[in-house]
Amino acid sequence: METQKWNNVLLTDSGWYHSFDRFDETTVKENILRQFHTMLGMSPYEAKVLFIPTAANNEGARSAAGACFTELLNAGIAPKNIHIYDLDGSLSLAEAMTYDVVYFTGGDTKYLLRRIYDVGFHHIVKAMVSANKLYVGVSAGSAIATSALVDEGLEGLGLIRASMTFHHGDGTLARTDLPLPHIPLTGNQALMVAWDGYELIEG
DSSP: OOOOOOOOEEEESBTBBSOSSOOSTTTBOHHHHHHHHHHHOSOGGGOOEEEEOTTOOSHHHHHHHHHHHHHHHHTTOOGGGEEEOOOOSOOOHHHHTTOSEEEEOOSOHHHHHHHHHHTTHHHHHHHHHHTTOEEEEETHHHHTTBSEETTTTEEOOOSBSSEEEEEEOTTOOOOSSSSSOEEEEETTEEEEEETTEEEEEEO
16 A cells, blocks of 8 residues: 555454453453544544454354444444444445444455455445544454464455564464464453554553
């Protein structure tokens, strides 16, 4: 993508709640949620979100995608302002640019990436990022933002020059056998990514 000074990509391991079973002040990852609100830069209730659950193509992932939707509501997003889009090719660039946030849930990374390229959505999402629309990824939704998917030989969107893996325990060491820096995220971590680098956030 063109080199522009964008700074609005938030790549999470599993969103900003510790539990998908309940959402309250005891489970929130405060720093990640705060970063979401800071990067949003507007009233959450006014923000329009393009919600993409395409990766959730099995029962477990669909349940998690539903929890991601609820997570947005608990972050202050109005239900009427969340548009579910399943990458069917019907969304134009002009329509996409009316949204403030594009949010990718977790699930099957390879399937999600294939669908993105099949319908040409990679051009749209890169244009949204260049315009500083907020990109939020959860697990697979974060993995597709990388330059290459670890051990899968697939090219990602190239929003971050690093390799990422997810759902690790504390103290997991980064791999040293990859061509790009490797970041193993735990459930309590996220990355704030800008055009010129990234910053690790501890929940």
